[in-house]
Structures are given as C-alpha cells and as structure tokens.
Amino acid sequence: MTMAPDLDSPRTAVANPPVQPMESNLGQGDVVRSSAGGPVAENPRDLTDVAKLIDVSKCIGCKACQTACVEWNDTHPEIGINVGIYENPLDLTPEMYTLMRFTEYDNPDTGDFEWLIRKDGCMHCVDPGCLKACPAPGAIVQYSNGIVDFISENCIGCGYCISGCPFDIPRLSPTQHVVKKCTLCSDRVAVGQGPACAKACPTQAITFGTKDDMTALAAERIEDLKSRGYDNAGLYDPQGVGGTHVMYVLHHADKPSLYSGLPDDPKISDVVEGWKGPTKPVGIAAVGLAAVGAAAMALFTRSRVTPQDEAEATELVQEEMRGSGQPDDRGTV
C-alpha cells in the first residue's frame, strides 16, 4: 500500500511506493514540538503515528540498510580499518546514521551460542530527550506522525542533544559543526516512500508503516518466535521515553542490553529533565544551567561541548527565557 489519497502517511515500505512525483507532504505545518521554543504549527494536522519495526530475528546483518542510508543521505563514511569485529564503521558517525551491531552470546539457559545482530540508530522517541536538551530554537522538531527531525540550519553544534539522548545516537560533525542522526527518512516519508533502509532490507527485517500496523506485525512475529522456544520474545517500545517510533522485535525482550547495550529501561537523564523538562519551573532551570551543563559534560564524554558552545547555549537559553517567558517546549508530553 502506498499513498492512497485518504492516507496521510505511507503505510509500508514493503510494497512498491508511488513513482509519480508528488509534493512534499510533511513539513513545518506538521511540527508539534520544537526545541528551545522554536516555532510549531498553529493547527497541525493530526497525522497517524508511524513506526519502523526492526525484527532482529529476521536480520542477517548484511548492512544493506547502512549502504542505503549512505546513498540516500549522500553521506561519506570513511574507509576505516578492521579492529577485529564485524562493525564498520566502528561506531555511528555524522556520516553513518545507522549501524549493524554484532554481539556474540553464549546463552546460559540453552547452552547454545547466538549471534545477536541489531541495527542501531535513532529510536524517534515519543518523548525525545534530544529535543528537550536542545538549546537552539527549532533545531530539533517532532512532527505529528512522531518523526523526530534535526533541522541543520538551526543547529548550533553544541552537542547537548547527545547528552539528552538515552540511546547515545546523535553525532557531532567536527567539520560542519552540526549534529546528525537518522531522520527516519522524513524527506522520503514526505513523498510517500518508506525509509531507505527498509526499502533496501532484503529479508523484511526492517518494515515501516503505522505504529498500530507495526505493533500488530510485531505481535505476529513474537508468536512465531515463542513457538520456536524464545519464551521471552517481545516488542521493544520502551515506555521510559513514552514509547518509540522505531521498535524492535527481540528474541530476548527481557534482556535488551544483550543486544550491544540496548538500554533495558531508557529514560531521559534526570539532568536533562531537570534542566529543561516541563515539570521544573523555568527559573530553576535557568539558574542551574551552568552547573547542569558541567554535569552533562562529565556524564557524556561524547558530547564534545566546548566551553564556547556552552557559553553560546547558555546565552541562547537565557535569551529565550527572557524573550518569551514561555516554557521552552510545548510541554505536552
């Protein structure tokens, strides 16, 4: 199924998508949340929630998703080295938004060896920690279909979103000074196509559609896995971040961390919550900012926030507070 006129989002990347050119169907008019008080749509359409389902039990770790991601997004991951593992590039980078991660696991319960392969990338949280942490107005937005998008022209490259992300996904580009991550191919979704990774996946381990449909498909897959002896098979849609728009079918849903450290119970860091969450008065957040920033830096070595970034961010936030007198996001979680 594709972009039938009565549908507001493509339902699946499995079937052939439309081949006729079409106008972008996703944009500022659908923005329901925006970082640091950035603009949101006055009367956003209530788009159907979408989701990408990654069924690790069907994934063969072929990296077609990685290559499709590179080609669609026109990124240029470096030709690196082998350090004795199958992952390449070795980690997510500003040029590599998704990554197959491989875990060798001797299952103590069955005595069997398992090779757990998981496609890592942005989870598109219902309650996105990156957006909450971001001090740059409009640099991170969430559309009403759930996609969390980075708007590079508004990004100041401070790296706070990295601190805010419970999944350690965004990566700062040292050359472009912006942070990059998977957009769930919002530009493809806007024209009736599923994400590039789902289109390229040869085994339909990656599928895309409405969150309801993907949840139903997951249920079918979980039943199959249970019939094969995976008693703890289940759906990973962690409620600590309000659920996600990228979900996993796991054979061992009771132990997500087996899969290259997928968080068992991801939550937005208290630091970030305290800093910018809607539950805290704005004044406290602003006053505590410098200390919080330092704490965030200590916590998240990857954020690469320079003192200058820090200062700029502080200034921006303070300006925001002074200017609008409004909470820094819509606070509609």
Added chain:
Amino acid sequence: MTNSWTDIKNTDLVIVMGGNAAEAHPCGFKWVTEAKHHRGAKLIVVDPRFTRTASVSDYYAPIRPGTDITFLMGMIRWMIENDKVQWSYVKAFTNASFLVKEEFGWSDGLFTGYDEEKRDYDRSSWEYQLGEDGFALTDPTLQHPRCVWNLLKAHVDAYTPEMVERVCGTPKERFLKIAEMIGECSSPTKTMTSMYALGWTQHSKGSQNIRGMAMLQLILGNIGVPGGGMNALRGHSNIQGLTDIGLMSNLIPGYLNIPTEKEPDWETYMKSRQFKPLLPGQTSYWQNYSKFMVSFQKSMWGDAATAENDWAYHYLPKLDVPAYDMLRMFELMDQGKVNLYFCQGFNPLLALSNRGKNTSALSKLKLLVVMDPLQTETARFWENHGAFNDVDPSAIQTEVIELPTSCFAEDEGALVNSGRWLQWHWAAAEPPGQAKHDTWIMAQIFLRVRELYAAEGGAFPDPILNLTWPYADPSTPMPDELAREMNGTALADVTDPADPTKVLTAAGKQVKSFAELRDDGSTACGCWIYSGCFNEDGNNMARRDNSDPSGLGVHSNWAWSWPLNRRTLYNRASADLDGKPWDPERALLSWNGERWEGFDVPDIAPTAKPGEVMPFIMNPEGVSRLFSRGMMRDGPFPTHMEPFESPVQNVFNDRMRGNPVARMFESDAATLGTSDEFPFVATSYRLTEHFHYWTKHNKVNAAMQPEFFVEISEELAAEKGIQRGGKVRVWSKRGEVWAKALVTKRIKPLTCDGKTVHVVGIPLHWGFVGAAKKGWGPNSLTPAVGDANIETPEFKAFLVNIEPATGEALA
C-alpha cells in the same frame, strides 16, 4: 536450482550446508525468512563457522571443512535405520530396485577398478545388470542382494553417528537432532529444500558432496516437489547463463559436448549420446540429441552445414584432453606453452588457486588481453605493490592490453538467475569513457580475423569464413538479435510429425520451442534449452506479470525460464504413481485421466501416463539415480575422501590422500603441505558486504568492510598469543598473507579422530586495486587441485599456519 527462488517459500525445512545463503545471496534469502514467517519453516545450518545464516537459524551444527560426504552418508544411514524413507517415491521414482553387476564393490575407501598408476578407475563394473532385451534388471521388492537399495545400505553402514563425530567433529547429539528434523520430511506432505553453493563445489570431491544431498533428497521424496529440490545458489548473477551457453572448454550451448579426438566423425560422436531407454516405455529425452546438435550447427554455419558434410562436424575442434579448464590452462601457461590469454570478465590473479603460480604463468605470456568494466589485479599483475604484489616489473615481458567494457547496468539483455529464469533488463546508462559492450569488442575482433583469413587463407579458414553473422550492423550484434538466434528459427516449414500437411512453424519464423527442432537441417537453434525465450510471441524474457494463481510462487508469466518456461524441474514427481499430488495443499500438477494439468509446465510429455512413464525423462532409466553408474569419475556412491591437505588421515585408508582420482599436476603435487608443518584447517568465503573483487572499488562497500581479516577461535588466539584486531601472518606451503585477526566465539575448535582441529576463516575480497585497504585473497594460500569431475579448485579446505605478525608487512 531444480526449483526457483520463489518456491523456497513452500518449504517446511531449509538446510543450508555447503553455502551461506544469508551472506552470499541475501536477496534470495528473503524466501527463507518468508517460509519461516508464514509457513513456520525451520532452518538448519551446518558450517565450519557460525555464519550470518546461522544467526537466524533454528539449529546449527559445526563441521570440519571437507567432510560433508561423511555427514550426508551418515544422514542417509540414519534415515534408512529409522525408516524415514518416502517409500512410494523411492520404489517408483529412483533406481533403488535396479540390479548392479556382481563385480562392483567397495573396500578400503575405494571402489572396484582402481588403478593407482593412472589415478583413475576402470568404471566398467559400476553398471546395471542388463537382460537380453537390453533393459536393466530390477527387483521391485528390493530383496535382491545386488539391488541398488541393498548396496546403498551396505555402503552407508560405516557412517554411524559416532563415525560422523569422529570424522566431521560434529557432536553426535547435534547430528542426531538434525537427523530427526530432516527425518520428518520423509512424509509426503513435508519437504526440505537444500540450498548450497561453493561451500560444496570448491572441494576436490565437490560433485560428490552434491550427489550426497541429492540422494538424501530422493530418499525423502523431495525432488520435483514444491518447497523441495537441490538448489544451487549460483555465485554470480549470470553464472547460470554462462554454463547454459557453454562457456566451458568442453561444452557447447545447452550442455552439448565439444567432440573429443576419439570422436573423429559425426556417427561416432552421436553413437554415445542418443541413449536408448533402460526400461521399457521410458522417454530418455537425450534421444533427441541430434536435433539439438544439428540445429546448433545450422545456427553456427547455415548453408555451409549440410547433410552431406555431417553438418560441418569437421569445423568443430576435437579435444585431446577432457577439458582445458583453468587449472590446466595455467599449468600450460606456466610451462610456457601459451602465448596469448584472453581474459574476459575474469580476475584469475586473485580468483584462481595458488597465486604465486598464477603470477609466474602470466609472466610467461606474450600477450594478455583483459576485458573488464573495472581495474583488475590481473591486468596489473606486473606492477609492484610492495608485499601486496611483490613482483619485479622489469623481469616481466608480457604485453597487457586492457579493453574496458560496459557493466551490467549499461547492457541490455537477459541475466539468468539461479532458478533458470531469463530476466530481460534494459540499459540504465551509457558506458563511460572508452568502455564498449563486450559484444561490440568481440565483433570487431571477429570481423578483423575474418578479413585476415579471407586475405591470407591460413590453415583452416572455413569455420571462420562460413560463420553465420546475420546481424543488421555486423559490427554491433544487438541483444535481441542474439536472443532470437538462441531461440532458433525454422529454415524450412516445420511440420507436425503426426500430420505432415500441418505446418507448425513456417519457414523464416521463430520456432515455438525445442520441440520443433529437427535434425534434417530445417531448423537452426543456438541454444536448445533457451528455445522458446524469443519466439513469435515476442521476447518472453521481458514479461513482467507477477501474478501467481497457484499461490505457490510459480509466476509463469514473469520472465521466462528454461526449459519451456518450466519453473520446477522433475515436477511430475510432485505427484504419486497415480498422478495425484503427494501434498494436496501444494498441488503443482495432477493427472486428469487424459493429460497432466496444473500450474507449471509438466516435465514429461503432457499425455504420458502415470505409472508407465517415469518422471526423470532425461535419464534412460526414467527414474533418478541413487547409484550413478559410471557417470562420475570418483564413484557411483559418494565415499569419504579427505581434502588433499588434511589434519587427519582417511579413516578408511591411511594411504589415500585427497580424492584418489582428482587430477594433480606434478608441479602442484610438490606444493602440498602436511599437518606437521601446517596444523590448521583453513577455509575461504565471501562476506555479504562485498561481491568478489568488484565492490572493493565502491567506496560505500569499502567503508562497510574496509580491511582484510581472518577469523579464528578464542582458543586458537589464546594458544598463539593473538589479540583481537592484532596483525597476524598466515602461511601455507604456497604463500603467505598478513591480516587483522578477528577473534570470535563463532568458530570453535573441533575434535576429529582424537585431535583438536582449529579452523581459520579467510574471506576473499581484498587485493591491491580499488577503494578498500590493500590486502590479499585466500588464493595466495590455496592448493591448485580441482574436483575430480569438473576441476573446481579446492578453496574450501586446506592447511595453514598462523602467528602474530611481527614487523610491518601491512601497508
């Protein structure tokens, strides 16, 4: 493949052994995940390494490289012992009941007739007992001690689960668990599919590995049925097409043979090919051989091929050896007996075993011509790249000419997939720079050679001067012109043999199929098995209707498959002796009392009565072969043979090294190593991130898997003091490589015949040109010995040593 990719969704059990479908055929592997998801199919993987295919399997068992025959014979033994046999199928559709000559036997690892001197068998005893009427003697009760079934039972008796564990290193309980899973598929309503590839072919007994599984599938009644079959996953996108159109030194299109010196005339040649039926009433389709052969000769030489000159039989070369396979060619080259080597779409410097010998051989040529869309190492074999290609250019006099060609996306034509589908595709772009289509280049060469022959005569100009060259623009044969030629044309009216007044196809028209080919010179056909691909209905290969009324993935109107658009070979065997489908849920064909009907093109005459005409129409027996007579050089049953380089001795005969009838050149025998010096078993393979030596040119693929590595177990790493990600040196009797060490739990030490056996995995995607980091291929290490029947090199089992690398050999 006997079946098609889309048919795999019908299976109940997939066994991937001798292959790694998820990594080497990821797109086709979708049909495995489909079968698992929607049919509840199970997946078994048997492999020396826990592969990415194993990562999605239901059950995995390790095996020592090169011991598959033991595993498979053990499986057959278990099926017989536990009565997991599809009896109706075995009795009716195999040669189980055929009586074999009294002289035939097996002992000490060898069949009767072995001549150690010649390294060959006298195969005369490997034959049926024939009656006075010329038909084979049979005992349908299977009681006769000389019937194939009883000989098979005796043959596999040694392959107990304990023997499997001893030889293969496969833990007994894992073997037994797999046996139970497979045994379920002896039910007429349950099927197993075998997916294999170079993990079985690249052995000195590769053909026998495949025979072993084919026999198991026959015993389970799984050949010809939906979701069953022997499914060879071809290694390149059009390698099926390559074999189909006879790009081997001993073949001509459609699996016809180049004559040998022992067949100096047409009559002698034909005598050994038109097999008479071995049982009454059987089809023995090769009786039509002369129709295909004469039509081929007419396609090649037109009016110059006449009844009077035996269809220009004298134009065909006559082989003085069984085949000029690549191992032989490089041996001859290395002996200085080859002047010019034309290398089209082939990178032998890295693709052929024993690289040192390849370099030496290429250095002795006068001229090397390389046609390829990409820069290849072969074209630059003379360039010094430090340790990666350590040659002295000043000492190499070979002239090298590179002719850049178009790549597949710049060509129009058909690619033949593993399932025998000829799928037409259109050019997406113009070739860049000076690159030209292969057909254009070949045409230029041919036209110039023909001019020279016309001007200067020469020893034998006729085959060149008289070659049919009917293309609108002789310098540019077009894909559709070539396809129409392969389909075949009526040169005179083709009439119905039953009613000569009825014209089936008028002169000048495309024949409908090979059923219309004649051996009187009235038809021309370039490749009989492709006949029907481009007839008067048009280009059937370009069809794109994906509807599937069968629900079984038949897709009859999508592209075209050989033969006759048949999607499952031997499909008549999907129904029982009365013509009723074994499994009503997966009914492909059935007998309606008068003819065969169903979703696929019947693989039998449409009115051939069930119970009378048996399904395996290409065999003179009409049935399939559990005992393959003298058809294979190394035995009518598969028997355990060690790789030429093995850590243990053959348990049946400690004097036997490798396959006793594999051809071995003296120079190569001298380069075999032993386990004293080279204690570890190495095996080579592809990774899913790359395709052979091509994709290292692509920056995206190169980023996904940038650098040469070898895989070893944690135990071997500990024993040798090798760190994960550290550099290692790996060497064999023939050469050495340096690589990163990937230390993994996915390879575990095996215990074989009381010895600990470590496996070293060596992927094959690196060389010294392209975007990826420079590296080596496994062929720096592999021995130059091939399969006894088809000379496929033994890339999958050889001996190496390994140590942490000192110094900076890596760039």
